[in-house]
Amino acid sequence: MHIADFRAKLNAWLDAHHAELAAPFAPPGTLDQRVAQMQRMKSVLFEADWMRYGWPEHVGGLGGSPMLRTELGAALAGRDLADPGLFSLIEVLAPTLIDFARPELAAEVVPRLLSGAEIWCQGFSEPGTGSDLSSLSCRAEPDGDPDTASTWRINGQKVWTSLAQYAERCVLLTRTGPADSRHRGITAFFVDMDTPGITVAPIEMINGMHEFAEVFFDDVVVPADRMLGELNGGWSVAMSILPYERSSCFWQRIAYLYRRLEMIVEVAPDDDRAAEVIGNAFLHLHMLRSRSRVTQHRLADGATLGAETSIDKVLVATGDHIVYDAARRLLPGIVEMDDSDAGEMWRTEYLYSRAATIYGGTAEVQRNIIARRLLDLGTDA
Template sequence: MDLDTYRTGLDQWLDEHVAELTPPYAGVGTMQERVDHLSKVRRLCFETGWARWGWPEEVGGLGGSTILRAYLGEALASRGLVDPNFYSTPEVLAPAVIRAADPRLAAEFVPLLLSGEEYWCQGFSEPGSGSDLASLSCRATRGEDGWRVTGQKVWTSFAQFAQRCVLLVRTGTQESAHRGITVLFVDMDTPGITIRPLATIDGSEEFAEVFFDDVPVPFERTVGKPDGGWAVAMDILPDERSTSLWHRGAILNRQMDELLAKAPAESLSPTAVGETAQLLLGFRARSRATQYRLASGERIGAETSIDKVLLASAEQAVLDLVLEGLSQQLVLGDDAISAQWRADFFFSRAASIYGGSAEIQRNVIARRLLDLGPDR
């Protein structure tokens, strides 16, 4: 399936099914409503094959270029049918599971994720280990018939809705920080796991603290080699800064279009509009190139930190402009659409934190791409 054929067919299908795919609530909706709606969209897209293109046949896909996945997310997000923050998790976690896990595990679980039957979460950050991920201390020890995990994760998006967690744990000694880390694929209903949702400034409970108290995990659920998890994690981070960001860009374009249609012309400074449009276009050009590199089979890495910095700058500029152009509605409006703008504004502040903070991305660019030397 080539992109043009896919695009024409998908656009037509979306036009015909838009009523079925549109969220049944106005504005942000509750977390449960959003999860239920996304499950429905995923199921419909999977059953009709649209969400299977671009994924390998071994995990329930129909093969074809990864560009098709990029376009599906873009098409859904730009019509306001999904929130990429929720929708794009498979782009972050599934490719690494396909590459590094036992193929039987990937074949069993990836189709459940793609078809909306289940959700996965990413258990990386800890209270004392965010930017300095290699210092993580959630530990797994070897038992006779599997690992036993004890420790805590935090900022785990959608943990309270997830059936599985791609979990980073320490299995080696602290002295070999990068080498002593392992990735486990954990069932979230295992006894010993406690999930406490955390309220965010945008009013949702998008993420959670997750506590592990002597949680058993079978050895077969190890993703990659024991003590070799750092390499898997370093593969996941570029995935987090590529296709999922392309999807996010589609929402930003939609927000910009809505803003320009609704805001009184005199409320927006032409310079600010021009600069924001430039940031959006800059991100889009960069992310498009990343999509084509992925599609050609190239392994992506540290250079995706550029995509992340551009996305965060564009997202915050768009929502700053919304605050300028729709300030009355954003600050005082008490209808569902105003609540949506407010939530979008607050969420945009997180764009320079999630997926690695802007400062850390700039460090990566300086050190690994520009060879400017180590941190002082």
């Protein structure tokens, strides 16, 4: 289906079904409420086929360009139906399964993720291993010869794992080579979170939500056929996430930021200062959306996305700060003192916006990449 036709049909359908999809609580709600709402909404959208457009037929999709699902994510975020932070995890993890899991496994589990029957998490970061992901140490050992073992045993720890306490499965990076093998000795597994030996300890964020967790692995046995990609090929799995994380996920986030800016405009004072703050925020979002549009089209045309997406990442994180700083400046006290539902929403989201320069690669690391790899301003030490 052509994107413009899809968008028109989708918007008409969302208009007609808004009451059925809308959250039964005032935003932000508790994390339990938000997660339940997301799964309920996914189920309704899957039943009506919208969650299936843009996904391959062999995993329960209806085919078509991945830009169709990008449209869906942006429409939901722009209507305040989906929290892009939670919803876009699908976009980060499902393509990984499609590209790297056994076809039968992908066919079994991807529809469960799309239809709201399951939540998955991403177990990459460890204490001391975030920006420098290739130094991770959570260990997987074969029960026997690595090439023929039917099971692997995992020991170690992950941290900052979003939604781990809700997740049925985890895309997990482990060390399978020597301790100093860096990116050449990493293997990815798809792990059931109810496997004995896994302990999840949620961590409270500055906004009071427990969105992420520490996850401990104590002799966790995983079947060898849950390996994603090749033995010691986990770095390719990790890197394959980048094109989706930096394109479709951002498109959802941008739609959400526009929506928030509109909300600020509705109640901001009518004066020169407000006009300047809003104008600057709008200009930034417009630039960001233009940049992201180019990235989407490059991906859809088959281009390999690389270091240049660090520019998109810096712009999105900056956009998050600019929009929520605008709310704080133009709606005095809304972030610090307002106990109404609106105050609760702005406070929670303002505090979360500070994380935008951390998750998915920190702003400092992105600027290093831009300086070294795009502008040729020196090499890694």
